[in-house]
Structure formats: structure tokens, C-alpha cells
Amino acid sequence: MDHENDDLYPIAILIDELKNEDIQLRLNSIRRLGTIALALGEDRTRSELIPFLHENTDDEDEVLLAMAEELGGFTQYVGGPEHAYVLLPPLETLSMVEETVVRDKAVESLGKIGEVLPEPHVVQYLFPLVKRLASGEWFTSRVSSCGLFPVAYSRAPTSVRTELRALFLSLCHDDTPMVRRATAQHLGKFAAKVEREYVKSEIMTLFTELTQDEQDSVRLLAVEGCSAFGKLLEKDDCAAYVLPVVQKFAQDKSWRVRYMVAQQLYDLCEAVGPELARTELFPAYVKLLKDNEAEVRIAAAGKVAQLCKLCNSELSVQMVMPCVKELANDNSQHVRAALASVVMALAPVLGKAATIDQLVPIFLNLLKDEWPDVRLNIISKLDHVNQVIGIDLLSQSLLPAIVELAGDKHWRIRLAIIEYIPLLASQLGVSFFDEKLGALCMGWLQDQVYSIREAATTNLRRLAEEFGSDWAQTHLVPHILGMAKNGNYLYRMTVLSALARLAPFVSQDVCCNSMLPVVLGAAKDRVPNIKFNVAKLTQSFVPIVGQTIVESSIRPCLMELNSDSDTDVRFFAGQALAVCDTCRG
Numbered sequence: 001m002d003h004e005n006d007d008l009y010p011i012a013i014l015i016d017e018l019k020n021e022d023i024q025l026r027l028n029s030i031r032r033l034g035t036i037a038l039a040l041g042e043d044r045t046r047s048e049l050i051p052f053l054h055e056n057t058d059d060e061d062e063v064l065l066a067m068a069e070e071l072g073g074f075t076q077y078v079g080g081p082e083h084a085y086v087l088l089p090p091l092e093t094l095s096m097v098e099e100t101v102v103r104d105k106a107v108e109s110l111g112k113i114g115e116v117l118p119e120p121h122v123v124q125y126l127f128p129l130v131k132r133l134a135s136g137e138w139f140t141s142r143v144s145s146c147g148l149f150p151v152a153y154s155r156a157p158t159s160v161r162t163e164l165r166a167l168f169l170s171l172c173h174d175d176t177p178m179v180r181r182a183t184a185q186h187l188g189k190f191a192a193k194v195e196r197e198y199v200k201s202e203i204m205t206l207f208t209e210l211t212q213d214e215q216d217s218v219r220l221l222a223v224e225g226c227s228a229f230g231k232l233l234e235k236d237d238c239a240a241y242v243l244p245v246v247q248k249f250a251q252d253k254s255w256r257v258r259y260m261v262a263q264q265l266y267d268l269c270e271a272v273g274p275e276l277a278r279t280e281l282f283p284a285y286v287k288l289l290k291d292n293e294a295e296v297r298i299a300a301a302g303k304v305a306q307l308c309k310l311c312n313s314e315l316s317v318q319m320v321m322p323c324v325k326e327l328a329n330d331n332s333q334h335v336r337a338a339l340a341s342v343v344m345a346l347a348p349v350l351g352k353a354a355t356i357d358q359l360v361p362i363f364l365n366l367l368k369d370e371w372p373d374v375r376l377n378i379i380s381k382l383d384h385v386n387q388v389i390g391i392d393l394l395s396q397s398l399l400p401a402i403v404e405l406a407g408d409k410h411w412r413i414r415l416a417i418i419e420y421i422p423l424l425a426s427q428l429g430v431s432f433f434d435e436k437l438g439a440l441c442m443g444w445l446q447d448q449v450y451s452i453r454e455a456a457t458t459n460l461r462r463l464a465e466e467f468g469s470d471w472a473q474t475h476l477v478p479h480i481l482g483m484a485k486n487g488n489y490l491y492r493m494t495v496l497s498a499l500a501r502l503a504p505f506v507s508q509d510v511c512c513n514s515m516l517p518v519v520l521g522a523a524k525d526r527v528p529n530i531k532f533n534v535a536k537l538t539q540s541f542v543p544i545v546g547q548t549i550v551e552s553s554i555r556p557c558l559m560e561l562n563s564d565s566d567t568d569v570r571f572f573a574g575q576a577l578a579v580c581d582t583c584r585g
Contacts, residue, residue, distance in 0.1 A: 023060055030066040037077035046078050046086050054090040061099040068094045068102055072109025081116040085125040088113065092129055095144035096136065103140060107147040114151040122155045127164075134167045139176040146171060146182035154193040165194070165202060172206045177215045184210045184221035188228025199232060204241050211245050216254035223249055223260040230271025238272050243280050250284035255293040262288045262299035266306045274310050282311060282319060289323040294332040301327050301338040305345035313350050321350075321358050328362045333371035340366045340377035367401040372410040379405070379416045399436055406440050411449040418444060418455045422462040430467055434475060442479050445494050446486070453490075457498040464505035472502060473510050484518050489527040496522060496530070500537040503544055512545050520557045528566040535561050535572035539579045547583065555580055 013036075017029035033053075037045040053067060071091055075084045091113070094106035114126050130152045133145035146168075153164050168190060172183045187210065191203045207229060210222040226246050230238050246268055249261045265285055269277035285307055288300040304324060308316040324346070327339045343362060347355045366378045402424075405417050421441060425433045441463065444456035460480075464472035480502070484495050499515045506515070519541065523534045538554050545554070558580065561573035 018056055023062065026059065026063050027066055030063055030070060033067075033070045033074070034077060037074070042077065042079040042083070046083055050078065050086050050090060054093065057090060057093045057097075061097075061102055064094055064097060064099070064102045065105055068105040068109055072105075072112045075113060075116055081118055084113050084117055085121050088125055088129055092133070095133065096138065096141040098140060103144050104147075107144050110148055111151045114148065114155060117155065119155065119157065122152070123157065123160060126152055127156060127160055130164070131167065134171060139174075139178055142171060142174060142176070142179045143182040146179070146186045149186060150189040150193050153190065165198065169202070169206060172210060177213075177218060180210065180213060180215065180218045181221055184213075184218050184225065187222070188225040191225075191229060191232055196232075199229075200237065200241075204229070208241075208245070211249070216252075216257055219249070219252065219254065219257050220260050223257060223264055227264050227267035227271055230268055235273060235276070239276055239280070242268070243272065243276065246281065247284050250288060255291070255296055258288060258291060258293070258296045259299050262291075262296055262303065265300075266303050266310075269307060269310050277307075278311050278315060282307070282315065286319050286323060289320070289327065294330075294335055297327065297330065297332070297335045298338045301335055302342060304339070305342040305349070308346055308349045313354060316346070316349055317354050317358065321354075325358075325362060328365055333369075333374060336366065336369060336371065337373045337377055340369075340374045341381070344378065344381035364401060367405065372408070372413050375405060375408070375413055376416050379413075379420055402437075403440065406444075411447075411452055414444070414447065414449075414452050415455055418452065418459050421459055422466060425463055426466050430471060433463075433467075438475060445480070445483065445498060446488075446491050450490075453494045454497070457494060457501050460498055461501040461505065464502055469506055473506050476502060477506060477510060477514060481514065481518055484522070489525070489530055492522065492525070492527075492530055493533055496533050496537050500540045503541055508545065511541070512549055516541055516545060516549070516553065520553060523557050523561055528564075528569055531561060531564060531566065532569040532572040535569060535576045539576050542576075542579055542583050550580055550583065 013029075017025045020026055020029075033049075037049060040049055053071070057064060057067070059067075068091065071087050071094075074087055075081060078084060078086055088110065091106045091110050095103050095110065097103060097106075110129075114122070117126055126148075130145055130148050133141045133148070136142055136145070149164060149168050153161060156164060168183065171179055172187075174180055174183075183206070187203070187207060191199050191207075194203055207222065207225055210218055210225075213219055213222070223246075226242050226249070230242050233241065246261065246265075249257055252258055252261075261284075265281060265288070269281055272281070285300065285303075288296055289304070291297050291300065304320060308320055324339065324343060327335055328343075330336050330339075340363075343359070343366070347359055350359060363378055366374055369375055402417060405413055408414055408417075421437065425437070441456065441459060444452055444459070447453050447456065460472075460476055464476065467475075477499075480495055480498050483491060486492050486495070496519055499519055503511050503515060519534060519537060522530050525531055525534075535558060538558065542550055542554065555577070558573050558577050561569050562577060564570055564573070
């Protein structure tokens with residue numbers, strides 16, 4: 001009797017928690033279904049747990065969503081694929097609820113189970129389920145059925161496939177726009193499973209009808225099917241069936257449809273091949289670049305580099321560059337930002353001459369844009385242009401802009417410039433860098449924004465790596481040491497951080513005789529933040545200076561800090577002393 005009670009205990013706890021008023025307890029219970037199923041065993045999971053869950057599908061959406069997700073991976077707990085059909089009833093119920101995310105998750109889980117069902121069970125259980133959903137009274141069930149057609153068709157024997165195609169056809173003609181929208185959404189996936197002969201004779205007819213739907217939300221999703229059909233059909237068929245639809249969509253009265261065309265156009269161009277893309281789709285793309293709606297221009301501008309790569313540079317210069325020049329002065333800052341993020345990638349496509357003549361003026365114009373995101377996007381992609389026109393030409397046009405942006409009022413712009421400096425330095429060379437950019441790098445150490453000062457110290461370390469120890473000792477260390485007595489304690493802290501980061505890249509003599517005394521001298525500073533930073537940063541000097549210097553200079557300084565009145569100073573001094581002890585050991 002006790003043993004029987006022990007067996008019942010897990011399901012009793014589950015029942016209690018699933019009926020608890022606290023939604024978090026119910027959620028926790030659902031997420032532990034796998035553990036409970038293991039405790040019950042496969043037989044009792046099938047006969048007790050699954051029916052119990054089916055009876056309790058009237059709950060909060062969060063709980064139902066968790067249940068739909070859990071049941072999708074429950075095949076192993078009910079005895080494998082042979083018994084997976086028992087999971088279909090609760091998921092069928094969940095696929096008909098009002099909340100979209102619950103339905104979508106239930107359909108996803110039904111698809112997972114449908115993939116592993118034995119073939120006889122597909123006909124016996126899955127096919128009737130799809131039919132029930134597809135003919136359901138409420139639109140929610142018919143919407144959910146659309147997502148199951150690809151897996152049902154791929155697993156179904158030939159004898160029922162004709163009926164499945166007919167069912168999908170009826171859904172495409174449904175009176176409810178939400179159902180037609182679902183068919184448009186899943187048409188491409190369904191077509192991928194249908195035999196090629198029926199794709200041309202039946203599915204393409206459905207596709208054409210959906211592209212002419214009165215609801216723009218249906219046409220919008222039909223656009224996504226264009227690229228899917230482009231990959232399924234032969235190029236001749238694609239030119240005959242898909243291209244006219246795309247060209248029509250590119251001039252659709254709904255801006256959302258045109259927006260989706262702009263998003264999908266590159267995939268379509270890849271599907272039809274470069275020749276058809278140049279002659280048939282490129283003119284449509286140019287119209288999208290000139291669209292009245294900013295959202296469409298944003299989507300089209302974001303694809304400019306990708307699409308130009310498919311076409312020759314001559315066509316790009318003739319048809320696209322005039323549009324790019326207009327977009328660079330667009331009224332919408334979001335359009336300009338989208339263009340700025342990709343326009344630099346046009347340089348390899350256009351070649352050196354066209355880049356110098358047409359692209360450089362555009363990017364210099366965008367570098368002066370009033371909107372910070374535009375300038376930021378240009379700065380982050382400068383390497384594309386450098387590869388084409390070379391650093392000499394780039395630096396002539398770029399340097400004035402960089403100097404201006406180095407003092408930009410938006411700190412994120414200054415930060416982006418700092419992060420680009422090491423790459424620029426490696427391309428410019430030491431002499432050019434020292435002459436034009438060296439003072440900028442030192443100036444950033446005294447910026448008002450902490451993130452800029454911190455990035456500036458990292459920048460100096462990367463420059464020392466690039467130009468070597470001798471350069472760092474001659475050009476960086478003296479300047480930094482000269483700032484050690486600054487009246488602002490924040491700048492003095494930055495000096496300490498810079499010295500610690502440069503220590504591994506200079507000689508031991510410079511480190512011990514020039515840098516370390518300044519760091520240890522700051523331990524006498526009146527500001528506690530400076531003192532505990534001394535304690536923290538001396539840890540990076542310990543492995544470099546050698547044990548003699550550690551014992552004669554660093555340890556006495558840390559011992560003094562370890563008795564400081566400030567708690568934080570003592571804490572970090574203790575940590576640093578522990579590092580000294582470790583090195584000594």
C-alpha cells in the first residue's frame with residue numbers, strides 16, 4: 001500500500017501545483033514534466049499524465065505556452081515514436097487557442113512529432129488531425145493547420161496527398177484574411193514538399209491568386225514566397241511565373257509590400273541569376289531606391305552593396321550611383337544611416353577610379369552628417385575604401401574629417417574614432433601617425449567621458465604593440481608621465497591606467513626607473529580612489545620588474561597602503577600583497 005502511495009506521489013504533487021493559484025508554481029510544474037514523467041514511467045505517462053494535461057488546457061497563456069513547448073520534446077517519455085500519437089490530442093487543443101504564440105508553439109511541437117511518427121500513424125492520426133483543424137469552425141484552428149501541411153504532405157503516402165493539396169487550396173480561398181495570410185506564409189515551405197509537376201500546375205496558381213489578394217497583409221507574405229519559388233523552379237519557369245509578380249509587387253500600392261520586396265530582392269536576384277537580375281530586376285530596384293516612403297528607401301539602401309556585386313560596375317555607376325548620391329542627402333536620417341552602413345562596400349565593386357570620383361565625395365559628405373549614427377556607420381567601414389584607393393589618397397581626404405570627429409560632441413563618435421586609430425596607424429606608418437594623429441591620441445586621455453579615457457589607454461597599448469617598444473618609450477611614456485601631476489584626480493587615475501597597460505611593452509629599465517616611481521608616488525595622493533588604484537595596478541608590474549624591485553619598492557608601498565584608513569584601499573592592497581607573495585613563492 002505504501003509503495004502504491006509512493007508511486008502516486010509525483011502525480012499528486014503535479015495536480016496540486018497545476019491547480020495552485022500562483023502562476024509561477026504552475027509554470028514550474030509544467031517545466032518539470034519530464035522529471036515527473038520519468039518518475040511515473042512510460043505506461044503511466046501515457047495513461048495518466050497526458051490525459052490529465054489534456055483536461056487542463058484552460059489556463060494562463062504563459063502556462064499553455066510552456067506546456068506546448070514541453071510536449072514537443074516528450075516523445076522519449078511516452079515510449080518513443082511508436083507511442084508519440086498520444087501527444088497529439090493536447091497539442092491539437094493548444095493549436096486552437098486564441099493566443100497566437102501558444103498556437104505557433106503547439107504547431108511547432110506537432111511538426112516535431114509528425115516527423116517521427118511511423119507511417120501508419122501518419123495516416124491514422126496526423127492526417128485526420130490536419131483535416132479537423134483545416135475544417136474547424138474557428139479561424140484559429142484553420143490558421144494552425146496551414147503550418148502542418150509541409151510535414152503532413154512529406155510524410156503522407158500518395159493516396160492522401162491529393163486530398164491534402166485540395167485542403168490547402170480551400171484554405172487559400174478562405175473568407176478570413178488571417179487564414180489566407182497563413183497560407184501565404186507557409187506556401188513556400190509546402191511547395192518545397194510537393195512534387196514538381198504539381199508545383200507548376202497547382203501551387204503556382206495558388207501563389208498567383210495570393211499575390212492578387214485584396215489584403216496587403218496577404219500580399220506582403222506572398223512576397224516571401226517569391227524567393228522560395230525562385231529556388232524551386234527552373235530559370236525559364238522562374239522568369240515566366242515569378243519575375244512578373246516581383247515587378248508588379250515593386251510598384252504595389254501598399255508600402256509594406258514594396259518594403260518586403262526591397263528586403264527580399266537580393267535573394268530573388270540570386271535565384272534568377274545575374275543576367276535576369278540585371279535586365280529585369282535591377283530597374284525595379286532603382287525605383288525602390290527612389291520610393292516615396294522612407295521605410296522602403298531604408299530597406300533598399302541596406303541592399304545596395306549586395307545588389308551591385310551581382311551587376312557589373314558600369315551598370316552600378318550608371319543606374320545606382322545617382323540614387324546613392326540622392327540618398328546621401330535624404331531627409332530621413334534613418335535612410336542616411338542605412339546607406340552609411342553599406343555604402344563603403346561599394347568601393348571594391350566600383351573600382352579605384354569610380355571610387356575616387358564618385359564614392360569618396362559621398363562618404364566625406366556622410367562623415368559630416370549631423371546625425372551621429374550616420375557618421376558612426378561610415379567610420380566603422382573605412383577599411384573597404386582603403387583596400388581600393390590606398391592609404392595615401394584616403395588619408396588626404398580622411399584626415400580632416402577624423403580630426404573634426406575626434407572632438408565630436410557625441411562621445412560614441414569619439415569612441416568609434418579611437419577604436420579605428422590602431423588600424424589606421426598600421427596603414428599610415430609611424431612618421432605620418434606621429435605628425436598627424438599622435439597629439440589626438442594623447443588628448444583623449446583627458447576627455448570628460450570615462451569610456452573615452454579608458455578606450456584611449458587601450459588604444460595606446462595597441463599602438464605600442466604596432467610600433468614597438470622603442471617608439472612607445474620615446475613618444476608615449478614621456479607625454480603620459482608629464483600628465484601625472486594633473487589637478488583633476490580622474491585624469492591622474494587615467495595616467496596610472498595607461499602606465500600599467502604600457503608596462504609590458506617597454507624595457508625593464510624604463511618600467512623600473514621611469515614608470516614605477518610615478519605609480520608608487522601616487523600612493524601618497526590625498527584621494528582614496530587614486531590610492532586603491534595604485535594597489536590594483538601594481539599587480540601588473542610585479543611579474544615585470546623582478547623580485548628585487550618588488551621587495552625593495554612595491555612591497556613597502558603596499559604595506560603602507562594596507563594600514564590606510566580607507567577600507568577599499570586596504571582591501572586592494574591586501575590583494576596586491578597576496579600577488580607579491582605568490583610571485584615570491
